[in-house]
Amino acid sequence: MQDAKKIEIAKPMAARPFSNFRSIPDLLARGASSPPASSFPEETVAIKPKTTRLKSSSHDSAARVVSPADDESESVPSRLSEKVSVTCMRADSESNVLYKPTAKFISRATASLLANLGNLDAVHQQPATNNQLPVQVLEQVKPNYNYHPTYSRQRISPSQSDTKQTYEPSNLVPQNVEPDMRTQQSIGSGDRPSYDGYNWRKYGQKQVKGSEYPRSYYKCTDPTCPVKKKVERSFDGQIAEIVYKGEHNHPQPQPPMRLSSGPQEQAFVAEEYGSETLNSLWSNCVLEMSVSTGTSSQVGRAGSRAVSVDHEKLDCKRRKNDDQVSGVNGAAEGVAERHSVTHTSTESEISGDGYHWRKYGQKVVKGNTYPRSYYRCTGPKCNVRKYVERASDDSGYFVTTYEGKHTHEMPARTMNFAACDPDAAAPHHPFIT
DNA sequence: AGCCTTTGACCAGCG
């Protein structure tokens, strides 16, 4: 919360031969539980085949992404093009908004966690076969071209590419990603590829035009796996985008160490985040709730749950300890309840606000300097979306806006959820029509 | 020893 410094992610678009984009339905079919196509096209716009790096905030629409879940068939490009203007309006206006609760302010750190949720969500949405792309698939789309059969894009929200407080998923699976971690460590935090469940070997680095930072190329370390990814960085050197190419033909490496509580994990957490950070994470939750205005408790709950994210897998116990020490629970009883831990298994999607979200896009909306991140509930046939964007007052807060109504119950919590925080066992539905 | 990153060179696509 301390730093409200501007971080603008001018989204570059990697050049791509769009001649053979894999159809999104194919991706969707392979995907775990993507919701039905219905609403994403608003973020879809033709993408120029040439790399376009924007050096500053821009409303240029060249860099747009589209969710694979939106594509049900073939003629996507044209269809998308048709919907762009309409649905973009929808995003900005309130038409078709079933329920739009008061936006909730969350901190930069929280947004960072939220943003990372997208990454983790995708990772954990891997089906048993695990031969899908490990991240939410944000396909590039270009009119008159087919979808590229192999590329997918993972865009990193500004908060993800944020400061050192940025929650790095890779840190959560230390053993499994040891090589990756080593890489990250060897090249410094500024060059850390985000962890997505697979192990990667860097095979190249290229200074791309218009970017201060080089683009890194990685290959899956599995000897038979053709998957590659390239990591692009924003002008501030933080990871801004990851583009995947190909499909893993092998299961996702299983983390040897469970992310459950335990001395080891706790030690690890402390090492990675520092006790201060962990405490502040929790404290921020409370503070954020305190500063929220005009927010229904349910929305607040939703927002606060979003704060919980995957950290909870790690610091469940720790939080309890922290709470006891800091008196958080006592100081903000109701809030503490809202911020109760949402535990998910490592195989499941990560719940931020009790529901499972898939980040499906990011764009700079008109009138805003910073990009807005789009998330969609992954529930079956559920069209609920939420938008996370930086507050226009540049206060460093982020605004989360929910849209739609869940068509399903909140996913059941698993693991030690109740044990970790019994108060969180009865989540509220954050959306009301 | 094995696996990794680094980095310059090479290649291919495109305008």
Next chain:
DNA sequence: TCGCTGGTCAAAGGC
């Protein structure tokens, strides 16, 4: 055809 650019290779070196 040529130059630019992105993507990949592979040798060298580090851990």
